[in-house]
Amino acid sequence: MKRRVVITGIGIVAPNGVGKEAFRIALENGDSGIMFDAQLADLKFSCTVSGKPQLTDEYISTFFTDLELRNFNASGILYGVIAGMQAWKDAGLPISSAEKPDWDSGTIFGSGTSGIDKFRESIYKIDDLQTRRLGSTVVAQTMNSGVSAFLAGKLGLGNQVTTNSSACTTGTESLLMAFERVQSGKAVRMLAGSTSDSGPYIWAGFDAMKVCTFKHNENPEQASRPMSASASGFVPSSGAGAFIVEDLETALARNATIYAEILGGNVNSGGQRGSGTMTAPNAEAVQKCIKNAILDAGIEAIEIDVINGHLTATSKDALEIENWTIALNRSGSDFPYINSLKGMVGHCLSAAGSVELVASILEIHHQFIFPSINCADLNPEILKLITAEKIPHETIYQPIEILAKASFGFGDVNGCVILKIYKNE
């Protein structure tokens, strides 16, 4: 029998807020985390704005030992470990004793790259014939699973410990993989989430492709414009989101806070066939992913109150809305509310799915719909599909029961999760 699965803890390291309280306040206020980035300007990037989490050394030292921070230069691991540890603590879970691992708990914590700055630093040393001077931590910082390895060590996790990677779908996929593991009874709880490295060496490839905006450098807070007529590309950003995905019975038995229930979801790929390519989604696959998620969740499309879209602020936004209208068979004023967190935080790339899921979980838990900022000038192609009032410009406070979150990534990969408010019934 399939077990019911809930979310009992969250952690967040986002450009507009670190920690669940700061992030919730930023969401309700519609606060942007996008700033001018002098490093990108110095390096002659087309896009000179970005979103980075703001962390003080003092705060960082509450999560890492001095030894761990010696020669440490892996922003993705930094963000991921902080978000993961926040989530674990938020769920009220103890840290396993020194001797025995916690066999019931594991982690699936995604990343796109790891320690790209450490990697760069190492390459310079290697080419300077200084390999012997690299030190002992290059591997742990630059292996893709560095983030899950760090977390497992800090928490003593004894179940599956791995890192998934599927471009911008990574965070959403991690939640679903964790969900399936708990649903099937292979783990009691999984720490899921994803992280992204920060800075020019991870963002340059996107800048070179001209998929980042270069038309709003003068106004950083207005630069990320999902669903607007003036959207001209995404704003690169970074961070991490984390969640404790737990068996319902166990969560109830230990009186845990239940943020939401994971009803189901789906991941698939368009196989880069039809309209799908390395960088563009196969529309049929996107629709199929959403439909199958609804089917897996055992709900009807009409029950969805809110959609948290992928909506990056490129020309593809209208296509995404069209895919939702077809998949749900809902349009015009019958369409659910829809918003994009990227207006506030930019595109966190491999962390996007998890950061946006934490926002979604907070919306369900606190019963509000955050504003999709910077789209006062709505894209007319979108207005042909849905009515304008379905896109909130201010926070809406109203009951929401069911939320759908989707992410789409390079490689023509898709993920969709259906979350529901948990009522003890």
Add this chain to the structure above:
Amino acid sequence: MNKIDQLKEIIKPYVPNRERLEHLTPETDFIKDLAINSANLVDIILDIEEQFEITIDNDGMEKMMDVKSALAIIDEELAKK
């Protein structure tokens, strides 16, 4: 500062239980007695190289398992200068 105290300062960040450092003797084994993570031995060697401005070759690295051998190798390399 004598060499053993200099060595103590170098290895300090890598020792999980700092109290054990109090009783450092030439016989103290880095891994068995001080519980230093074996992966950190290369970091200690790099720090020693920097402090004493010497270079320790791969054979020397392999031998550096305790305070006595570390001091001997440091002396040996310093003598070459």
